[in-house]
Amino acid sequence: MTRQSEKKKPASTRRPRLSLDDWTDAGLQLLVTEGRGAVKIARLCNELGVTKGSFYWHFADIEELMHAIAARYCSHDNDTLRGLTSIEEMPVRDRLAHMGATLVEDRAWATEVAIRDWARTDPQVAESVRALDQRIMSVVENAFRELGFDDREARIRAGTLVYAGIGFVYGRDNIATPTVDEIQDLVAILTRM
Structure with a gap:
């Protein structure tokens, strides 16, 4: 060599x-x-x-x-990151409290806004976001049904939380973000019979 x-x-x-x-x-x-x-x-x-x-x-x-x-x-795989895959195993009140708290957690807000803004101009992306929103709404609505609310009440209460979450995405820099305690108070009001 x-x-x-x-x-x-x-x-x-x-x-x-x-x-x-x-x-x-x-x-x-x-x-x-x-x-x-x-x-x-x-x-x-x-x-x-x-x-x-x-x-x-x-x-x-x-x-x-x-x-x-x-x-x-917007996939089911990403549901794990949002906690949607394991959340249904929690007791219903804990589930709603957890979902409420995630509304104000410091998470990928910029990503959420970018995807939703893009969905305004791309029908295929809009469909993916719509499917994700419907999955989230279904999880929340089912939680309210488990608490004994009828379909209409469950839908209205779930809508309050889901629309609040979407609103937090867009209003985050413009208005004060509620604290986790304030979100928990909102969940307590919505779960009251």
Whole structure:
């Protein structure tokens, strides 16, 4: 063996293949920070340090990526992050208290606003957001039914919480956000027979 062959080869600078989640995460980040217009194939490839071929391995075009972002954000898989998958195992009053508290938690408000704003101009995204809102409404409405409210009362009370949550998303920077205690007081009022 020669001295040259005994030297270690330099480590490869090649990145591992990006997953669908890597692309949707990067696209969502751009959507949130700079808006829909900033999400471009060349920009994403540059930021991720890959070629366009890597993008086209997963997506036919930018619209396919955008719809993957919306579908992932509004999917049943993302329900876990919102606590919707495990919440139905809680006692009903605890469930409502927990959901009420999440209305004012410091969470991904910017993402929620970006997705909802995008839904105003894209019918497919709007449908994903509508399906998510309906799942949330169903969980809350069922909780009120478990407490003994009839269908109409359950729907009205659930709507109060769900619409409050959507309102907190849009009004967050304009009006004082209620405290967790104030939200708990609201839940107590809504659960009173």
